[in-house]
Amino acid sequence: MSNPPEILLSINEVNKSFTNSTPAINVISGLSLQVREGDFISIVGPSGCGKSTLLHLIAGFDRDYSGEMTFCGEKIINPSTRRGILFQSPQLFPWLKVKDNIAFGLKLQHLPANQIEMETQTYLERVGMTDFQDFYPDQLSGGMQQRIALARALVMKPKLLLMDEPFSSLDYQTRLEMHQLTLKLWMEYKPSILFVTHDIEEALLLSDKIFILSERPASLVREIAVPFQRPRELSLIKTLPFNQLKAEILDLLFVLKE
């Protein structure tokens, strides 16, 4: 047996409250979890339990928390290009063409122009958007925009990609395509992924591990290993083990709601 991969993200007894509202809302309480290099982990939990808040803290948007949160052994205090994020809405820059959206982060790093061009073309190709590189985002469908957002995040070679219900506003067909694309890119570049979703099938199809969070204030109630072999076919969702695991998770969430 080889050693388990290095710990990338370590969260220890983290608490987060919003004190700007009265009464103050306690959103995360005593949460601990770890993400290793190359992990594909889904996070599920009752809606409003604090999943987005957790991703915000990990991204480094908000320093107002207690507890310990380290990434590559360093305390998280600011956003970093090593931790990418994908939201439910693509958040592309509407005044930039598709290719310039993808090149945005590279340009800020002042890389040589030909390297930027090369990387941009590579990732355009990886997400199948080469033909649309000179379009503006408002000329593209939601699914295409999300592909570009994915390319824009991955071109930075983040070690961790935070995904906050990234496909939940897409239609079913498009969502399946995005799953395939996400898995393909994950296999190629192996960033660790923290994937928030309320769709348990999505979590089971995509990830190696599922973290189940409690009702607000969120803490980790269960870590479930997803045993299915990769590559996973869509037909997996019709199998008994899949549905047993799904039922188990639903039960857990349902109990949490009580």
Next chain:
Amino acid sequence: MNKPTSIKIDAFGLILPAIVLTIWFVSSYLLGVPDYILPAPGKIAAVLLDFVTGNSNLSFYSGQFLIHSVASFGRVIEGFLLALLFGLPLGLVTGRFILAKRIFDPLVHLIRMVPGIGWLPIAMVWFGVGHATTVFLIALAAFFPIYINSALGVSQIPEKLIQAARVLGAKGWALFFHVILPASAPSILSGMRLALGISWAYVVLGELTGVSLGLGAVMMNARMLGDTSMIIICMISIAFWGRISDRVLVAIIRRLHPVKEVSRNE
């Protein structure tokens, strides 16, 4: 891609102007309304042509269209640029930083309570009659829409768009120039267009107080000379330049950067 704004004419929009024009013709040529109240369309057209080209010496101002236009235009640009110089940075800062808003906003809105025209007498005391007063009035009046719209544009940028930029490495001035400024561009542009329109209103006001050159000055003199055609022609000229300058402003901004609304979907 930005569609070139093609000029489409809606037939329904032409109905009322056609009626107004008909009434004008009827009152001048059939009802005999005198020229000193409302000059006939033909007369206006002839004097206007002469004002521009100067080849038939129909009025005291024959051929002077360009010098007066240039004088007014200069004041508009001067006042507008001053308003932009103060309004844009201040608006952007108050839109982004709540502390700046708390410091500047109350004063700005206090000053705004005095209508622009109310500044005329004190401006004349400070700057004398003429050019400086006019530029001051324009700058003051044009400041508010620029300030307010820039602040609004910045404050309405979705936090997630900023966050998306921050994980891509944008911070400080880079965040400002590459995200905050372009994201608020539509709102800034509409503030600037409002301000430019207001600038043309205030250039007339300032020039009425007594300058030798400028469309407002011509209007005031024409009124004293009882030359109603010239008054109306100056009104038309101001409308014309107002429209032209608006198109030019829009073209310049679009040239600098594509102006696109940021999506506010969650």
